[in-house]
Amino acid sequence: MTTGASIVARGITKVYGNDSSAYHALGPIDLDIKPGEFVSLIGPSGCGKSTTLLLASGLEPVTQGSIEVDGKPLTKPITEVGIVFQDHLLLDFRTAMKNVMLQQEIRGLDKSVIQARAESLFERLNLKGAENRYPWQLSGGMRQRVSIARALVHDPSMLLMDEPFGALDAISRTQIRHDLEMLWLDTRKTVLFITHSIDEAVGLSDRVLVMSKGPGTIVEEIKIDLPRPRPAHLGEYPEFTKYANRIYSIFEKLGVYKFK
Amino acid sequence: MTAPMKTFRQRTAWIAWIAYPTLAVALCLGLWEALVRINDVPLYILPKPSDFLARLVVDRTTVLAQALATSVSIALGFGMAVLVAVPLALAIISVGTLERGLFPVIVFLNIMPKTVIGPILIVWFGVSPAVAVFIVFLMCFFPILVDSMSGFRATDPRLRYITRSMGASAFQTFRYVRLPAAMGYIFAGMKIGIVKAVEGVIIAEFIGSSAGLGFMIMRASSFMDMELMFSGLIATALVALVFNGAMLAAEKFLMPWNRPRHA
Ligand SMILES: Nc1ncnc2c1ncn2[C@@H]1O[C@H](COP(=O)(O)OP(=O)(O)O)[C@@H](O)[C@H]1O
Ligand SMILES: [Mg+2]
Numbered sequence: 001m002t003t004g005a006s007i008v009a010r011g012i013t014k015v016y017g018n019d020s021s022a023y024h025a026l027g028p029i030d031l032d033i034k035p036g037e038f039v040s041l042i043g044p045s046g047c048g049k050s051t052t053l054l055l056a057s058g059l060e061p062v063t064q065g066s067i068e069v070d071g072k073p074l075t076k077p078i079t080e081v082g083i084v085f086q087d088h089l090l091l092d093f094r095t096a097m098k099n100v101m102l103q104q105e106i107r108g109l110d111k112s113v114i115q116a117r118a119e120s121l122f123e124r125l126n127l128k129g130a131e132n133r134y135p136w137q138l139s140g141g142m143r144q145r146v147s148i149a150r151a152l153v154h155d156p157s158m159l160l161m162d163e164p165f166g167a168l169d170a171i172s173r174t175q176i177r178h179d180l181e182m183l184w185l186d187t188r189k190t191v192l193f194i195t196h197s198i199d200e201a202v203g204l205s206d207r208v209l210v211m212s213k214g215p216g217t218i219v220e221e222i223k224i225d226l227p228r229p230r231p232a233h234l235g236e237y238p239e240f241t242k243y244a245n246r247i248y249s250i251f252e253k254l255g256v257y258k259f260k
Numbered sequence: 261m262t263a264p265m266k267t268f269r270q271r272t273a274w275i276a277w278i279a280y281p282t283l284a285v286a287l288c289l290g291l292w293e294a295l296v297r298i299n300d301v302p303l304y305i306l307p308k309p310s311d312f313l314a315r316l317v318v319d320r321t322t323v324l325a326q327a328l329a330t331s332v333s334i335a336l337g338f339g340m341a342v343l344v345a346v347p348l349a350l351a352i353i354s355v356g357t358l359e360r361g362l363f364p365v366i367v368f369l370n371i372m373p374k375t376v377i378g379p380i381l382i383v384w385f386g387v388s389p390a391v392a393v394f395i396v397f398l399m400c401f402f403p404i405l406v407d408s409m410s411g412f413r414a415t416d417p418r419l420r421y422i423t424r425s426m427g428a429s430a431f432q433t434f435r436y437v438r439l440p441a442a443m444g445y446i447f448a449g450m451k452i453g454i455v456k457a458v459e460g461v462i463i464a465e466f467i468g469s470s471a472g473l474g475f476m477i478m479r480a481s482s483f484m485d486m487e488l489m490f491s492g493l494i495a496t497a498l499v500a501l502v503f504n505g506a507m508l509a510a511e512k513f514l515m516p517w518n519r520p521r522h523a
Contacts, residue, residue, distance in 0.1 A: 054421070057421075057425060059421050059424060059425065077424045077425055077427075078425070079425060079426065079427040081425050082425075083421065083422055083425050085418055085421075085422075087416075087418075089416060089418055089419050089422055091419075091436075091437060091440070091441070092441075092517065093440045093441065093443070093515065093517040094440075094517065095517075102426070102436060103426060105436065106423065106426045106427065106428045106432050106436060107426055107427060134517050154426075
């Protein structure tokens with residue numbers, strides 16, 4: 001099994017558009033993500049979280065600065081990666097299993113190996129019985145689980161997730177958070193997890209990076225020292241409340257929240 | 261996973277599917293027959309169903325031959341339209357300037373009535389089935405082109421991020437993602453196209469052909485042969501039905517993922 005990759009970014013910024021319509025969307029920021037670490041990026045809408053993910057995967061070029069993945073400079077999209085967006089982005093003309101097997105078809109990997117891995121992921125993600133169903137026949141939570149299976153089936157060294165549970169109801173969200181944590185504990189992929197949910201950030205991460213309003217910079221780094229696996233009801237830990245309060249107070253200080 | 265067991269109702273659904281329309285058609289024809297008989301309408305004004313259905317049986321070889329000629333024109337014109345329109349749509353979408361430049365032209369040609377060039381085609385090709393084939397081509401071409409363009413535009417750009425992260429080549433992205441995603445749109449265009457094709461082929465055969473159902477109906481008209489004209493009408497409707505049915509069957513076969521319409 002492939003172990004996690006390291007991601008190191010130095011002074012990266014992103015400006016979208018050209019001279020006349022230039023828009024400074026991000027940075028400069030630094031990232032130091034260790035192999036196998038679970039890092040969350042939390043910040044207000046529009047601060048450049050999704051942009052950070054696109055830069056870290058090489059899908060968008062940086063405007064300034066440099067990124068190294070496993071010590072190698074990033075110049076083109078990396079393929080040792082699995083990506084999950086807020087919308088499942090499954091192909092509606094493929095069944096759940098066929099959607100996951102798209103990885104095998106496009107990458108030209110060994111079919112029986114990937115099939116076996118897909119089946120075990122379906123098992124672990126509570127997707128048994130959904131193999132031959134089309135996305136429109138699945139609930140939102142199941143679709144997102146299929147997306148996660150698709151992002152992991154080729155055994156990448158990192159997992160990039162952009163508000164993956166943002167569209168789910170609170171109950172599905174809590175369960176899928178736990179299922180993801182259990183998978184991560186077994187595989188130790190490097191995870192960059194983008195969210196605007198404080199519960200999710202603290203509930204899942206080794207480290208939370210808090211971003212300012214756009215163009216976002218990283219204003220604080222919070223190490224989350226809670227035992228794993230973490231419970232459904234995070235309020236069980238007084239430390240959880242402490243971490244959550246910390247993030248709230250940063251957002252208040254930054255003017256993200258304006259409560260009277 | 262096995263398919264769920266079908267209920268008795270589902271298994272017998274096709275009986276109702278055939279029985280109800282058949283019953284409705286039979287009722288209409290019966291009413292028609294009764295009204296014409298009661299009011300003693302003469303044959304040269306409106307024939308009874310029993311008249312033209314009998315004629316359809318008697319002249320079945322002629323009608324069948326003409327129906328076949330019409331069908332060949334439809335198939336050729338329609339097939340050519342699909343073969344040209346779908347790749348062209350992809351080319352236009354792939355090249356931004358081409359899209360901006362050509363779109364007004366396409367919109368103009370799409371709304372222009374295609375049958376007006378019939379007389380010009382007669383000058384070019386003479387009175388021949390080529391005129392019908394060409395008109396069918398023109399009538400189906402634009403709806404298929406326009407809908408295919410929408411289809412190739414429909415892929416979520418973030419899906420490209422996912423395929424690029426898989427290392428997919430442009431061809432793989434087309435083959436595995438863009439083409440199947442566009443298929444529903446292409447079929448929507450083809451379904452409009454086939455209806456227009458039947459419409460167009462008959463008009464073309466009225467004005468510029470020496471074969472086909474349109475030609476047969478026109479000739480019957482010059483002899484005031486009401487029975488044969490109505491036989492032709494029924495035969496045309498049947499040809500339209502067959503092509504529509506073939507289209508639905510092809511859709512079901514090529515797009516097995518399509519959700520059932522009433523689910
Ligand atoms: N392709 C793009 N072109 C121009 N502006 C963009 C593009 N993508 C994002 N932006 C802008 O950059 C800013 C940051 O976007 P994003 O990274 O999506 O923020 P977040 O994910 O934190 O909500 C936003 O103001 C957004 O409108
Ligand atoms: Mg975002």
